[in-house]
Amino acid sequence: MYNILVTGGTGYIGSHTAVELIEEGFNVLIADNLSNSDAAVIDGIEKITGVRPRFEKIDLCDKSLLKDYFNKNPGIDAVIHFAAAKAVGESVEKPLMYYRNNLISLINLLEEMERHSPGSLVFSSSCTVYGQPDKLPVTEEAPVKKAESPYGNTKKISEDIIADTVKASGHLRAISLRYFNPIGAHHTALIGELPRGVPDNLVPFITQTAIGIRDELKVFGDDYNTPDGSCIRDYLHVTDLARAHVTAIKRLLHDKNRKDYEVFNLGTGTGVSVLEMIRTFEKVSGIKLKYRITGRRAGDIEQVWADTSLANTELGWKAESSLEETLASAWKWEQYYRKMKDRN
Ligand code: UD1
Numbered sequence: 001m002y003n004i005l006v007t008g009g010t011g012y013i014g015s016h017t018a019v020e021l022i023e024e025g026f027n028v029l030i031a032d033n034l035s036n037s038d039a040a041v042i043d044g045i046e047k048i049t050g051v052r053p054r055f056e057k058i059d060l061c062d063k064s065l066l067k068d069y070f071n072k073n074p075g076i077d078a079v080i081h082f083a084a085a086k087a088v089g090e091s092v093e094k095p096l097m098y099y100r101n102n103l104i105s106l107i108n109l110l111e112e113m114e115r116h117s118p119g120s121l122v123f124s125s126s127c128t129v130y131g132q133p134d135k136l137p138v139t140e141e142a143p144v145k146k147a148e149s150p151y152g153n154t155k156k157i158s159e160d161i162i163a164d165t166v167k168a169s170g171h172l173r174a175i176s177l178r179y180f181n182p183i184g185a186h187h188t189a190l191i192g193e194l195p196r197g198v199p200d201n202l203v204p205f206i207t208q209t210a211i212g213i214r215d216e217l218k219v220f221g222d223d224y225n226t227p228d229g230s231c232i233r234d235y236l237h238v239t240d241l242a243r244a245h246v247t248a249i250k251r252l253l254h255d256k257n258r259k260d261y262e263v264f265n266l267g268t269g270t271g272v273s274v275l276e277m278i279r280t281f282e283k284v285s286g287i288k289l290k291y292r293i294t295g296r297r298a299g300d301i302e303q304v305w306a307d308t309s310l311a312n313t314e315l316g317w318k319a320e321s322s323l324e325e326t327l328a329s330a331w332k333w334e335q336y337y338r339k340m341k342d343r344n
Contacts (some may be wrong), residue, residue, distance in 0.1 A: 002253060003027045003040075005118070007060060007109065008082030009053070010037040012193045013124065013182055016242035018079060019150045019191070022049040024246050029073060032083060033059040035299055036196060037167050044191040060105035068115045077251055078120035081109060084154065087200055087297065091151035094293050102154035102163070121174040123162055123246055126151040127265065127304060129178060136271070137307035140178070140263050150301045156259055159263070168260040175248045180234035180267030180306050182241045184326040185333030192333030193238075200285060202277060203235070203327070206333035210287045217289060219274050221296035224303070227246035230274035231302035233268035237321035237329065244317045251315065267306030268319040277327075284328045 003022055008014040009030030015037075017026045022045070030042070030053050046052040054073075058065050060083055070076070084102045085091070091098040113121065129152065131136050133144030147153035157326075158280065161176050183203040185192030195204045198214075209217045222229035244266050251258060272280075278289055311317050 001025065001027050004084065004249060005029045005073070005076045005079045006053075007079065008037075008084065008124070010039060010041040010055070012181075013238060013241060014080075015041045015191045016081040016238045017047050017082070017245045018045050018053055018187060019186060020239070020242040020246050021249070022051045022053065024047060024115070026246075026249070028037050028053040028077065030055045031058045031060070031069060033057060036085070038194060041191055042288050047190050048186060048188055051265075061101060061107055064110050066108050066112055070112045074116070077117045078118055078122070078253060079109065079113060079123070080122040080245055080249065081106065082124045084124065086151060088149045089200060091149050091154075094297075095150035098150045098154055101237060102151075103157060106158050106161060108159070110172075114169060114214050117171065119171040119173060120249065121155055121162065121172065122248045123158065123174060123176045123254070125151070125159055125176040125178045125263075126155045127158065127178050127180045127267070129156045130304065132301045133304060136303065137269060137305050138265070139307040139312055140265055148301075153259070153307075161259050165246065173258075175251050175252060175261075176263045176264060177244060177248060178265050178267070180236060180304070181240060182238045182258065183235045184237045184239070184321070184329040186239060187329055189329075189333045191338035192330070192337060202274065204290065206278065206281050209284055209291070210289055210331065211334055211338055217278070217291040218294040219278070219291055220294060220300060221234055222293045223296075226273055226303055228273050228275045230301055232271040232273050232305065233303035234270060234278070235272055235323065235326065236266065236268050236319045237326040239310050240319040240321055244311065244315065247315045248319045254331040262314075264311040264315060265306040265308055266311055266317075266319075268307045269306055271305035272302060272323060280323050281327050281331070284324050285331045313332065339340060
């Protein structure tokens with residue numbers, strides 16, 4: 001049985017990936033500093049899979065702790081590296097915090113991987129590296145543009161660090177997965193997205209408005225050059241995204257003849273506007289959402305969606321869930337989570 005270290009495994013995408021890995025027969029170890037997640041997520045993973053992954057609270061920026069961790073856990077075959085801060089606005093206010101947290105942790109991890117020889121890395125990257133692409137849908141060949149935020153820059157620099165390390169290393173191979181907009185929750189509603197404070201992202205804001213925690217959703221602009229004037233994104237179900245990580249891990253572990261470093265877009269291949277998201281949410285929830293059009297959000301990209309051909313053909317992966325199913329899962333999670341919170 002392969003041992004997979006999932007850093008950031010109590011986070012939103014990390015926890016869904018841990019579930020899919022366990023269900024595919026992998027032994028999962030989770031390392032997370034809990035800076036933006038809750039250890040109770042481990043209970044959710046256990047309830048879904050019947051397996052409790054070994055969890056350690058650890059900050060990857062602490063080199064000596066990470067060293068100890070690898071010494072204590074020999075036999076790690078591969079790493080999926082999610083652990084990173086991801087709030088765009090916060091990164092503009094605290095750039096050094098973002099560079100330190102997202103880059104030092106990666107460098108420490110790569111150094112330990114060199115020392116302890118897990119030769120396979122899957123990295124959690126973002127379509128943010130494309131900025132506003134000149135051509136849509138965006139392929140992996142599109143140029144990486146100057147990042148709009150320190151957060152985006154950490155993803156771009158991280159990809160470069162990984163590519164350079166792979167090139168110099170005799171044994172390390174890596175895949176960077178560039179996510180478009182992951183949304184939704186596990187179908188059991190036992191794990192999901194847990195934004196701290198006021199959510200930055202659209203779907204948690206929609207579900208929190210629908211359940212009455214927020215007064216209204218602000219739609220950031222309806223004067224873009226899109227059919228209805230609101231921004232367009234490629235929203236994919238987090239479980240579909242999680243499955244892609246399992247596929248990538250299998251490719252690295254079993255298929256040694258591939259290129260040493262590869263990059264894949266992960267999206268549905270379909271662009272959906274903010275107003276379409278609202279309409280679809282209203283349809284699946286039966287709730288009339290309170291929303292108001294406001295000014296544009298600084299730094300927003302007008303429209304972006306993925307060309308997923310490479311992931312479809314090379315990884316054999318495809319996003320399967322419909323937008324309706326995905327939004328329904330987000331809504332189910334919001335209701336379940338509030339009920340749990342009220343009970344405690
Ligand atoms: C943002 C980041 C992206 C990052 C991701 C991580 C930018 C430009 N992009 O993605 O790099 O990887 O977060 O979480 O910041 N919207 C509203 N009202 C809201 C919230 C959002 O209208 O209250 C709109 C936004 O203008 C956007 C869409 O909804 O058009 C999606 O926004 P969001 O969920 O924040 O994702 P991104 O901006 O695509």
